[in-house]
Every structure is written in C-alpha cells, then in structure tokens.
Amino acid sequence: xxxxxxxxxxxxxxxxxxxxxxxxxxxxxxxxxxxxxxxxxxxxxxxxxxxxxxxxxxxxxxxxxxxxxxxxxxxxxxxxxxxxxxxxxxxxxxxxxxxxxxxxxxxxxxxxxxxxxxxxxxxxxxxxxxxxxxxxxxxxxxxxxxxxxxxxxxxxxxxxxxxxxxxxxxxxxxxxxxxxxxxxxxxxxxxxxxxxxxxxxxxxxxxxxxxxxxxxxxxxxxxxxxxxxxxxxxxxxxxxxxxxxxxxxxxxxxxxxxxxxxxxxxxxxxxxxxxxxxxxxxxxxxxxxxxxxxxxxxxxxxxxxxxxxxxxxxxxxxxxxxxxxxxxxxxxxxxxxxxxxxxxxxxxxxxxxxxxxxxxxxxxxxxxxxxxxxxxxxxxxxxxxxxxxxxxxxxxxxxxxxxxxxxxxxxxxxxxxxxxxxxxxxxxxxxxxxxxxxxxxx
Amino acid sequence: xxxxxxxxxxxxxxxxxxxxxxxxxxxxxxxxxxxxxxxxxxxxxxxxxxxxxxxxxxxxxxxxxxxxxxxxxxxxxxxxxxxxxxxxxxxxxxxxxxxxxxxxxxxxxxxxxxxxxxxxxxxxxxxxxxxxxxxxxxxxxxxxxxxxxxxxxxxxxxxxxxxxxxxxxxxxxxxxxxxxxxxxxxxxxxxxxxxxxxxxxxxxxxxxxxxxxxxxxxx
Numbered sequence: 145x146x147x148x149x150x151x152x153x154x155x156x157x158x159x160x161x162x163x164x165x166x167x168x169x170x171x172x173x174x175x176x177x178x179x180x181x182x183x184x185x186x187x188x189x190x191x192x193x194x195x196x197x198x199x200x201x202x203x204x205x206x207x208x209x210x211x212x213x214x215x216x217x218x219x220x221x222x223x224x225x226x227x228x229x230x231x232x233x234x235x236x237x238x239x240x241x242x243x244x245x246x247x248x249x250x251x252x253x254x255x256x257x258x259x260x261x262x263x264x265x266x267x268x269x270x271x272x273x274x275x276x277x278x279x280x281x282x283x284x285x286x287x288x289x290x291x292x293x294x295x296x297x298x299x300x301x302x303x304x305x306x307x308x309x310x311x312x313x314x315x316x317x318x319x320x321x322x323x324x325x326x327x328x329x330x331x332x333x334x335x336x337x338x339x340x341x342x343x344x345x346x347x348x349x350x351x352x353x354x355x356x357x358x359x360x361x362x363x364x365x366x367x368x369x370x371x372x373x374x375x376x377x378x379x380x381x382x383x384x385x386x387x388x389x390x391x392x393x394x395x396x397x398x399x400x401x402x403x404x405x406x407x408x409x410x411x412x413x414x415x416x417x418x419x420x421x422x423x424x425x426x427x428x429x430x431x432x433x434x435x436x437x438x439x440x441x442x443x444x445x446x447x448x449x450x451x452x453x454x455x456x457x458x459x460x461x462x463x464x465x466x467x468x469x470x471x472x473x474x475x476x477x478x479x480x481x482x483x484x485x486x487x488x489x490x491x492x493x494x495x496x497x498x499x500x501x502x503x504x505x506x507x508x509x510x511x512x513x514x515x516x517x518x519x520x521x522x523x524x525x526x527x528x529x530x531x532x533x534x535x536x537x538x539x540x541x542x543x544x545x546x547x548x549x550x551x552x553x554x555x556x557x558x559x560x561x562x563x564x565x566x567x568x569x570x571x572x573x574x575x576x577x578x579x580x581x582x583x584x585x586x
Numbered sequence: 587x588x589x590x591x592x593x594x595x596x597x598x599x600x601x602x603x604x605x606x607x608x609x610x611x612x613x614x615x616x617x618x619x620x621x622x623x624x625x626x627x628x629x630x631x632x633x634x635x636x637x638x639x640x641x642x643x644x645x646x647x648x649x650x651x652x653x654x655x656x657x658x659x660x661x662x663x664x665x666x667x668x669x670x671x672x673x674x675x676x677x678x679x680x681x682x683x684x685x686x687x688x689x690x691x692x693x694x695x696x697x698x699x700x701x702x703x704x705x706x707x708x709x710x711x712x713x714x715x716x717x718x719x720x721x722x723x724x725x726x727x728x729x730x731x732x733x734x735x736x737x738x739x740x741x742x743x744x745x746x747x748x749x750x751x752x753x754x755x756x757x758x759x760x761x762x763x764x765x766x767x768x769x770x771x772x773x774x775x776x777x778x779x780x781x782x783x784x785x786x787x788x789x790x791x792x793x794x795x796x797x798x799x800x801x802x803x804x805x
Contacts, residue, residue, distance in 0.1 A: 190620040
C-alpha cells in the first residue's frame with residue numbers, strides 16, 4: 145500500500161500565492177469584467193460557446209482525470225467541474241466575478257489541470273477541456289494574477305528568451321565546458337556552434353544548461369557517435385521551452401517561438417531536433433506555431449524519441465549491451481497524445497533495455513505525470529497539494545514493480561521524481577538518453 | 587378544449603416545425619459562419635478522413651475505452667438515443683398523419699416495437715434522472731436546466747404512450763402529447779439538445795486534430 149499522502153492535509157483549501165494576492169489588490173470589479181468579456185469576445189469564438197453550451201453534464205470525463213481519482217472521486221476535481229467552476233461561471237455571470245472566485249479559478253486552471261487532454265478522449269463530444277482551461281489562464285494572465293513561480297519563468301522568457309535567466313555567455317560557456325569534458329571520453333568530439341547549413345539544429349530547454357548539463361554531454365556523445373551533422377545556436381533562440389504558453393502570455397510565447405524558428409532558419413538547417421522535453425514539443429509543434437500563424441512548424445521538428453528511433457533503426461547507433469534491470473516507461477502527454485510517438489518510444493526502450501514492464505493504462509491512455517502543463521512550475525506553495533493530487537499516478541507506477549522509471553520528458557521527469565520521493569517508491573527516474581548513453585557503442 | 591386542440595394541432599404545429607427547422611439551420615449556419623470568420627484556423631485543420639474516423643468510432647457501441655468502462659451506461663444511452671430518434675419518425679400513427687396531409691409515407695415500425703422503444707426512452711430517461719440525483723460528480727454539475735431538458739425529452743413519450751393506451755382521457759393526453767412534442771422540437775436548436783446538431787462537428791474537429799496533427803487515437 146502507498147503511504148497515505150492525504151494524512152497531512154485532507155481538506156481542500158485555497159493556497160495563498162503572493163503574486164496572485166498582489167495582483168488581486170490591483171483589480172476592480174469593472175476591470176475584471178472588462179478583461180473577461182473582452183477576452184471572450186476577441187479571442188474566442190463559436191468553439192468555446194459550443195463546448196460550454198453543449199456539455200450535458202454527463203460526468204463521463206471524470207474518471208479520465210487523475211486528480212479526480214487521486215482525491216477519492218471528489219466532484220470538484222472532475223474536468224467538467226473544473227470547467228463549471230471557472231470559465232462556466234465567468235460566462236454565466238457575464239464577467240461579474242469576485243476575488244474569491246478568481247483565487248479559486250487560478251488554483252484550478254494552473255494547478256489542478258495539466259492540460260494533458262486525457263479527458264478529451266473520454267468525452268463523447270470531444271470537448272477540449274485543456275483548451276477551456278487555457279482560456280481561463282489567458283484571462284488570469286491578463287488580469288495579472290498568475291502564480292508567482294511560473295510567472296517568474298515567463299519573465300525570464302521575456303527578458304532573456306530562455307526560461308532560466310541563463311545569460312548568453314553562460315550558455316556558450318556551458319556548451320564549451322560540456323564539450324571539453326566529453327573530449328576526455330571522445331577526443332574529437334565537438335559541439336558545433338552556429339554551423340551554417342548543418343542538417344540538424346539541436347535545441348534544449350534552459351534547465352539543461354542551468355543544472356542538468358550532463359544531458360547536453362550525453363546528447364553530444366550520441367550526435368558524435370552517430371556521425372550526425374548538427375549544430376547548436378549560440379544566440380537566443382536555443383531554448384525551445386515555453387512557460388509563457390502555460391501562463392497564458394501568448395505574446396511572449398510568440399516571441400520565444402519566433403526566436404527559436406528563426407535560429408533554425410538563420411542556420412539554414414533542415415530540421416530541429418529537440419531534447420527529451422514534452423511541453424517544449426507542444427509549444428513548437430502545436431501551440432506556438434499556431435500563434436505565429438504557421439499551420440505546422442515552418443522547420444520540421446523532431447522529438448528526441450523520434451530521433452533516437454531513427455538513429456537506432458538505421459544502425460547509426462549500435463547497442464553494446466542492453467540495460468538489464470526491468471524498467472517501466474511513462475508516456476508523456478505532449479509527445480504521445482500530442483504526437484503519437486508511443487510505438488517509437490517502445491522500439492527505442494526495447495532496443496536499449498532487456499525488460500520493459502508496461503504501466504497500466506498506457507500509450508494514449510496513460511495517466512498524466514501531474515507535473516506538466518505548468519503545474520510543477522507553480523512552485524513550492526503548491527507542492528504538498530500536488531503530491532496529494534498525484535496519488536493515482538504513484539499507484540500506477542508502483543504497480544509495475546520496477547525500480548527504474550523512464551520518462552522522456554523534463555516536466556514528467558521532475559514530477560515523477562517528486563512522486564517517487566514523496567510516496568517512497570524507491571525508483572530511479574531516467575531519461576532515455578541516460579540509458580542510451582550508458583549502453584551504446586561509443 | 588376543442589379549440590385548444592385545433593390550435594396545437596394546427597398553427598402551433600406549423601410554428602413548432604418552422605422553429606425547429608429554421609432554428610436548426612440558423613444554429614448550424616451561424617456556428618459554421620462564425621467559425622469561419624472568427625476561428626478560421628479550425629477549418630484548416632479539419633480532415634475528412636480523421637473526422638469521419640472519429641465519428642465512426644464514437645457511434646459504435648462499446649468501441650471506445652470510456653464506453654467499455656461504463657458498460658451499463660453505454661448500453662442504456664445507446665438504446666435511449668436510438669429509440670428517441672427512430673420511434674417518433676417511424677411510428678405508424680405519425681406517418682399516417684403525414685400521409686393524410688401531404689400524401690407522403692415511409693416504412694413504419696410495428697406498433698409493438700414502437701411501444702417497447704417508447705418504454706425504453708422513458709425508462710432510460712428515469713435512469714438518467716436517477717444518475718443526476720445520486721450524490722457524486724453528476725449531481726455536483728447538474729443544474730435545473732439539465733432536469734428541464736430531460737423532462738422536455740421524456741414528456742412527449744410518456745404522454746404518447748398514455749394516449750396510445752388510453753390510460754387517461756384520450757383527448758387530454760393527445761393534446762399534451764402534441765404540445766410537449768412541439769416544445770421538444772422547438773427546444774432542440776436552443777438548448778443543450780443542440781448537441782444533436784453540433785456534436786458531430788466538435789467530434790469531427792477533435793478527431794481531425796488527434797488524427798492528422800497528434801497522430802493519436804481519440805478514443
């Protein structure tokens with residue numbers, strides 16, 4: 145049995161967030177109403193109306209949501225309830241909502257929904273609850289009541305074009321540092337910066353140079369061993385992450401994505417390969433591109449899973465000896481439900497590991513990690529509650545009986561580590577590249 | 587009574603059908619036109635293949651994961667919707683009325699089958715009502731509108747059944763049957779019942795997104 149996560153806090157409460165509180169003091173009822181009505185009028189259309197008016201409150205979406213399942217089926221956590229208690233009320237009251245309502249709306253939209261879209265597959269009408277929650281976040285952003293920690297990352301995007309306040313020289317230094325270290329292992333290894341006309345631009349999220357530089361090392365070894373013609377941009381645009389997408393700051397999202405695409409275009413690469421990150425993929429492949437009026441990304445975007453699949457299946461990377469310990473594999477929403485890479489990720493994991501134990505449910509129906517969609521980025525104030533909300537995920541992982549958990553997504557990775565720690569699962573969370581680097585012929 | 591009856595069976599019937607047909611065209615038309623003008627990108631993601639794939643899967647009983655998870659609910663709601671749609675259209679007495687007025691007729695259901703379907707609609711309607719009253723998520727999100735819509739749908743069937751079996755005074759029952767039927771028709775474009783019109787479009791849209799952008803199943 146799982147250690148009971150609910151022992152510390154059983155009752156539902158609205159968590160105090162200093163940025164939300166500060167934002168609320170600046171608002172007047174008129175301002176709130178104006179922002180809500182203007183956003184609904186100028187940024188939404190018949191889709192939102194249809195979703196909200198058509199929903200027959202059948203409740204079939206409820207069991208899709210791990211929040212609902214983690215909280216003993218408490219109604220407020222069902223997707224339909226989240227819609228009703230946020231955008232539903234805003235529409236019904238024609239924007240005349242008060243601060244208490246907004247506090248609750250912030251908590252629901254930013255911390256009780258990962259925008260994972262699992263419930264979309266459970267609604268007979270295909271109502272996109274993630275879209276509805278995004279509209280709530282958009283309104284909260286415009287009202288200036290975004291949770292503090294995630295807002296800080298959005299500020300970082302705005303000021304530096306990356307998520308972690310990484311300065312340009314730090315970025316280049318980090319790459320050279322990793323190149324230097326890796327050359328002790330592979331003497332002629334390079335991390336080519338700004339190589340014009342390379343086949344691939346490799347992009348990462350800012351937490352990699354900030355505190356997970358070994359991932360860049362591993363990527364460099366994989367690229368060099370496979371003999372890939374690759375490059376990384378030295379100038380802003382190297383970061384593919386995008387928390388502005390999740391705060392509701394579409395304008396900053398657009399700037400960040402433009403910088404990313406333009407970095408690739410400037411370097412005249414054929415395609416962008418990105419590291420094992422889910423939300424960045426969503427942003428580049430599905431959301432940010434649309435804001436910039438690209439139906440599909442202007443430069444082909446390949447997620448790491450897809451890329452490893454290509455390298456292994458074409459024999460560019462050979463496996464020396466498979467990883468022996470049983471592993472389980474988490475299906476991140478943004479690349480599985482968002483890009484259909486479920487069979488490729490299994491191909492890769494089976495190529496590098498001897499024993500893959502599936503989670504149940506899996507593939508498109510996998511439970512969300514509970515961290516993505518910007519939820520983990522809302523930071524420490526919400527962590528205890530997040531752990532309670534992730535109970536179902538913890539059970540699902542534990543049922544596999546494995547000690548190694550592969551998660552090809554950064555947000556999932558961090559969230560799953562929290563879960564493993566909190567529920568004392570004693571599991572090691574790894575990226576595919578952690579194992580691939582270990583078992584490949586170099 | 588006779589003048590009231592003549593009213594609901596005369597001008598009111600015309601009004602009901604006109605409101606239903608014109609309202610539905612308006613609803614669908616404005617939905618599509620506004621989508622085109624305000625959210626044109628949606629149309630560019632619509633895929634014939636994946637939209638139909640999604641619709642096909644979702645009209646097959648038990649084809650989706652969630653339908654299998656709620657087997658009893660699925661069984662009942664499929665029977666409910668099929669009976670709800672077919673029995674009024676294929677009822678002998680309805681077709682006869684159309685035939686008398688417009689000289690148009692089509693295949694009909696045996697009365698016994700129509701009778702059973704009517705009972706199915708009412709019984710499953712009661713099941714849906716019970717589901718709304720039971721503590722839990724459905725009750726939490728249910729509003730008066732949901733009860734009203736359910737009532738609007740079930741009443742014509744209850745009254746039709748009673749009229750056919752002459753349970754209460756026939757004239758009164760046939761009057762309420764026609765009236766409640768008219769209310770239901772007029773409610774379709776302007777209440778949640780509009781899922782009858784728009785449901786296929788939202789389904790096809792999300793099916794298109796999942797199929798051609800996300801390369802994943804939406805069931």
